[in-house]
Amino acid sequence: MKLHWKILIGMGAGVLVGLIVNEEFVVGGPIGRVLESLSFIRSWAILLILPVLGPVGTIFITLLKMLIVPLILASMVLGVARVGDIRKLGGLGRRTFLFYILTTFASVLVGLIVVNVIRPGAGAPELAGSVPEAARRTTGLWDVVLNMIPSNPVEAMANMDILPIIFFALFMGAVLTMIGNRAKPLIDLFDSLNEVMMKMAEIVIKLTPYGVFALLATVVAETGPSIFANLGKYMLTVLIGLAIHAVITLPLVLRFFGGVNPRQYFAKVTPALTTAFSTASSSATLPLTIESVEERAGINKRVSSFVLPIGATINMDGTALYESVAAVFIAQVYGIDLSFGQQVLVFLTATLAAVGAAGIPSAGLVTMAVVLNAVGLPLEGIGMILAVDRILDMCRTTVNVWGDTIGCAVVSRLEKEPVPESIRA
Ligand code: ASP
Numbered sequence: 001m002k003l004h005w006k007i008l009i010g011m012g013a014g015v016l017v018g019l020i021v022n023e024e025f026v027v028g029g030p031i032g033r034v035l036e037s038l039s040f041i042r043s044w045a046i047l048l049i050l051p052v053l054g055p056v057g058t059i060f061i062t063l064l065k066m067l068i069v070p071l072i073l074a075s076m077v078l079g080v081a082r083v084g085d086i087r088k089l090g091g092l093g094r095r096t097f098l099f100y101i102l103t104t105f106a107s108v109l110v111g112l113i114v115v116n117v118i119r120p121g122a123g124a125p126e127l128a129g130s131v132p133e134a135a136r137r138t139t140g141l142w143d144v145v146l147n148m149i150p151s152n153p154v155e156a157m158a159n160m161d162i163l164p165i166i167f168f169a170l171f172m173g174a175v176l177t178m179i180g181n182r183a184k185p186l187i188d189l190f191d192s193l194n195e196v197m198m199k200m201a202e203i204v205i206k207l208t209p210y211g212v213f214a215l216l217a218t219v220v221a222e223t224g225p226s227i228f229a230n231l232g233k234y235m236l237t238v239l240i241g242l243a244i245h246a247v248i249t250l251p252l253v254l255r256f257f258g259g260v261n262p263r264q265y266f267a268k269v270t271p272a273l274t275t276a277f278s279t280a281s282s283s284a285t286l287p288l289t290i291e292s293v294e295e296r297a298g299i300n301k302r303v304s305s306f307v308l309p310i311g312a313t314i315n316m317d318g319t320a321l322y323e324s325v326a327a328v329f330i331a332q333v334y335g336i337d338l339s340f341g342q343q344v345l346v347f348l349t350a351t352l353a354a355v356g357a358a359g360i361p362s363a364g365l366v367t368m369a370v371v372l373n374a375v376g377l378p379l380e381g382i383g384m385i386l387a388v389d390r391i392l393d394m395c396r397t398t399v400n401v402w403g404d405t406i407g408c409a410v411v412s413r414l415e416k417e418p419v420p421e422s423i424r425a
Pocket of ligand 1 (some may be wrong): 280283316359363397
């Protein structure tokens with residue numbers, strides 16, 4: 001059976017087990033009666049399954065994370081060194097950056113339109129909730145920029161600070177192209193490291209169906225359906241926005257600028273998308289994103305090894321959209337009318353907050369402090385939407401990764417690389 005089918009079955013089974021185990025989940029009718037009669041399974045499941053599934057999910061994420069630092073280092077250094085001529089890198093960098101920023105803008109715009117039309121916060125009750133400590137510590141935008149340069153690259157690697165690692169790798173790759181023959185041993189070393197990491201990724205990827213099963217079962221079991229009651233309209237607003245961006249905007253861009261058939265491309269990158277959904281982490285998904293785009297879709301490696309690691313860290317369309325919706329929602333709940341100027345500020349800061357968010361779960365929730373601070377909204381608003389963050393995180397991370405893979409295809413075309421036959425539009 002094909003990997004993506006196995007993964008989808010794993011996801012479905014995970015949701016099912018999670019629902020059965022979740023205490024709040026009650027359905028009426030015949031299905032309810034069947035579930036009722038299975039309640040002994042439910043008690044056994046709570047006792048036996050959950051304590052095992054939690055760690056299984058964690059093992060899967062940890063295995064993926066284990067690959068990230070060496071993979072990013074090797075693939076970025078090579079990505080730059082392979083370009084050969086630094087002037088060409090300028091073109092690749094500009095196109096990548098332009099694609100990322102324009103699509104992020106588009107997604108924030110969709111978010112702002114949707115939240116202003118639906119007005120999910122109007123008349124909604126104020127909810128109490130705790131604000132994560134990290135959000136209180138998040139301050140200015142300069143922090144984002146300053147934190148990009150590592151004072152100690154080894155420390156950055158040890159802490160898995162991705163942006164500083166990318167900065168170091170870019171710099172190193174660029175210098176490798178300047179010193180000619182003497183760089184050869186190191187380039188060969190990175191080449192071999194890259195091959196090994198990709199092989200390791202391939203092996204870990206075989207575990208994906210089981211990993212996503214465990215992760216989803218745990219999430220669903222822990223989040224009962226009652227969270228929908230108060231925040232349902234807000235969630236729906238975010239989801240509609242994400243859907244518009246993922247199903248309309250991005251595929252159109254892919255089709256017209258990338259010359260790629262969106263449906264076929266979607267099938268190729270499904271393993272990455274489902275993993276993004278289950279792990280809520282772009283960084284943890286990166287090994288699968290690279291393998292899906294390079295091996296399954298056949299996009300040029302010179303482009304992907306540059307575009308994807310950067311994308312996993314700074315290109316977050318879903319997060320940007322979510323931040324804009326959440327900020328306006330919070331304002332609506334508090335009865336604060338945001339002026340047009342303030343909404344423009346939300347537009348800009350949501351983009352930057354998404355760039356600054358790390359590719360890890362809940363990162364977007366934390367950097368939302370930047371947006372709220374900018375327009376003078378209380379940080380307590382973050383506490384209000386905390387309860388549904390995980391589910392929305394899973395959805396926005398999927399859109400983040402979908403945006404990265406599309407960026408890769410489009411930039412590859414703009415770099416005059418041929419579009420692989422199997423995905424050509
Ligand atoms: N979890 C998201 C990601 O990894 C970031 C966020 O929005 O929290 O892409």
